[in-house]
Amino acid sequence: MGKQFFIKGCITPEMIAESIAGHSAKINIGAHDIFLGQVRGDIIDGKQVKAIEYTAYQEMAENELARVREDIISKYKLTCAHIVHSLGAVKTGEICMFVLVSSGHRSAAFEGCRELVELIKKEVPVFGKELFEDGTHQWKENII
Amino acid sequence: MKILFFGMLTEDIGNDEVEIEFSEDTESLKEILLNRYPALKNRQFMIAVNKQKVNSNIALNINDEIALIPPFAGG
Secondary structure, eight states, rough: OOOOEEEOOBBOOHHHHHHHHHTTTOOOOEEEEEEEEOOOEETTTTTTEEEEEEEEEEHHHHHHHHHHHHHHHHTTOOEEEEEEEEEEEEEETTTEEEEEEEEESSSHHHHHHHHHHHHHHHHHHHHEEHHHHHSOOOEEEOOO | OEEEEEETTTHHSSSEEEOOOOOBBBHHHHHHHHHOOGGGGGGGOOOEETTEEEOSSBBOOOTTOEEEEEEOOOO
């Protein structure tokens, strides 16, 4: 498939714009839905998260991302689906995940995008270390 | 056999991989690891064999790729 799911550092608005622009030739598309995950500056015990450092069991994560992507494309008969996730440190306020789902009509795009994001959070071995301003950290866990 | 560790578990172990004696199945492997690294007793983790999640006790081969993976935080 040759898909690259992971990039080092944050996802920029330019990358997202380019990805959208790349679909203009696919004229069977009538709807896109986009999910963007942004690093939230939670305050935990009085300390604010300044960044999340992401790591992954990368080979397994790539297999799982490919599997959930294929499952959702066939379930919702999507035209295409793209997933990009950050590795390494992503600062509070920056984008750490980008999911773009495209289909002929809106309902498949909405539902497919939502289910794909839920599956990524549940099935893909990505780990996040929340870094605080004072140099301490704690490990994040997704609430499923 | 080589065991890979990820996320918070690397801090409990002090490493991201360790070599341990051969275990016949995932339950006996878990027992050895919990004895050797008591900090794991307070952790939630899952075992993956050859990059597949394991939900029951399965037999292991010497060349299997075994990993302990903590709760996920992607997205």
